[in-house]
Amino acid sequence: MGKGRAPCCAKVGLNKGSWTPEEDMRLIAYIQKYGHANWRALPKQAGLLRCGKSCRLRWINYLRPDLKRGNFTAEEEETLIKLHNMLGNKWSKIAACLPGRTDNEIKNVWNTHLKKRVADSAAGEKKNKCKKKTTVRVDAPSPSSSTTTATTNSSSADSGDTSNNEETELDKIEIPMLDFAFELDMLLDTVPPETHCAPTSPCSSASPPCVVDDDNELLDLPEIDIVPELWNIIDDDDDGIPGACAEGTPQAPWSNAAPCDGNGTEAAATADDGKDWWLEDLERELGLWGPIEDYQYQPDPQPLPGPVDDPLSYYFEAGPVVVATSSLEPEPQPSAAVLTDIPMGL
DNA sequence: AATGCAGACAACCGCCTCTAC
DNA sequence: CGTAGAGGCGGTTGTCTGCAT
Numbered sequence: 074m075g076k077g078r079a080p081c082c083a084k085v086g087l088n089k090g091s092w093t094p095e096e097d098m099r100l101i102a103y104i105q106k107y108g109h110a111n112w113r114a115l116p117k118q119a120g121l122l123r124c125g126k127s128c129r130l131r132w133i134n135y136l137r138p139d140l141k142r143g144n145f146t147a148e149e150e151e152t153l154i155k156l157h158n159m160l161g162n163k164w165s166k167i168a169a170c171l172p173g174r175t176d177n178e179i180k181n182v183w184n185t186h187l188k189k190r191v192a193d194s195a196a197g198e199k200k201n202k203c204k205k206k207t208t209v210r211v212d213a214p215s216p217s218s219s220t221t222t223a224t225t226n227s228s229s230a231d232s233g234d235t236s237n238n239e240e241t242e243l244d245k246i247e248i249p250m251l252d253f254a255f256e257l258d259m260l261l262d263t264v265p266p267e268t269h270c271a272p273t274s275p276c277s278s279a280s281p282p283c284v285v286d287d288d289n290e291l292l293d294l295p296e297i298d299i300v301p302e303l304w305n306i307i308d309d310d311d312d313g314i315p316g317a318c319a320e321g322t323p324q325a326p327w328s329n330a331a332p333c334d335g336n337g338t339e340a341a342a343t344a345d346d347g348k349d350w351w352l353e354d355l356e357r358e359l360g361l362w363g364p365i366e367d368y369q370y371q372p373d374p375q376p377l378p379g380p381v382d383d384p385l386s387y388y389f390e391a392g393p394v395v396v397a398t399s400s401l402e403p404e405p406q407p408s409a410a411v412l413t414d415i416p417m418g419l
Numbered sequence: 420a421a422t423g424c425a426g427a428c429a430a431c432c433g434c435c436t437c438t439a440c
Numbered sequence: 441c442g443t444a445g446a447g448g449c450g451g452t453t454g455t456c457t458g459c460a461t
Contacts, residue, residue, distance in 0.1 A: 091429070091455085113446065129447075130430065165449060176449075177429075185427055 088122045092131055096121055100128055101136055134177045141173030145182055153179060154187055 088096070103119035109132065112125035121128060145153070149171060156167045164176035164183075171179065 089431075111446080124431095125446085126432090126448095127430075133448095134429075162450065180450075181428060 086122065087116075087124055087127075089127075092123075092135075096123065097131070097136060100132060104132060104136075130177075134175045137175075139173060140175065145174075145186075149174070150182075150187060153183065154191055157183060157187075157191075 092100075099119050099121055103115065103121075107118070109115055109129070112129045115121075115125055116123045116128050119128075123131075152171060153167060156170055160166050162180075164180045168174055168176040168179050
């Protein structure tokens, strides 16, 4: 990866490439407890041999519990196409209007699926009827380059455009078949109400993203039930961290894989077995697993009105969950020595 | 059954922006 | 006001996987 480029920061001795389940669990555990106020310092404090950027990317693109996974629905694809027509390659802004989808995911979907499809359909339209403007922009509008030709790769030069000239660029965008105002109306009809943004913009460029409103705390990260061992390792004192393995304490709803025996250990988990259920648990925590009735430990659990096999739905219904975030007062940071006790050689 | 190819996905990189000092 | 550091963004690339030959 990244041939011939100098590393963005000193990465001597740091891991690269795919993340291991153990690294994932460390990151999840750490963020669940301490939040991510400082990405640079996080890997060291969490005992991860990764750079902060890598941790951030991993969390945002893969580990964040509010992510939708799986294929894009037709509706999402349609929305994406429309948003891209208006915004160009502003993946983060597009992502802000597609709850549960990340900019990276959207970018990949666009580049692998939709770009070709749009180009094909545009070419078809161009052939069939030339009543309206037939120029089609496939890629992002660039301040310096053409906004109209279908290029396969926009150079990095367009990364410099700002929200200021975005508006002027939007004026130049020639949207095939639909004029801009109508396009925007269509978009707002397509995007679920809770994701509607400022009326003058398909998606506010301001942070936080427009998907958040009072009734929809999508960005409030739900608390993941971390594998108890990890908490036990991280958290020597019993401070009531959910998931602490105690007899009678509900573990993760899927905890039949490694039940608590009441002694703070996994009765069925041998060293080898542990690897299996650890990985299995990770899959489940990543939203790849269905049952989540007790996804988190609530003193007074709300009955789930909808299907329980959709974590995202559950988040919406259950509302915000207390979790350490960068906005909260951070707890005392753990020493790296403590966290590095987490076994990595599972 | 083996091999090659193309598509899909995850991760890295450098640049840009924002914010604190 | 200038500077440095950190976070965020978009482009690019390596690897994996499924399919065709």
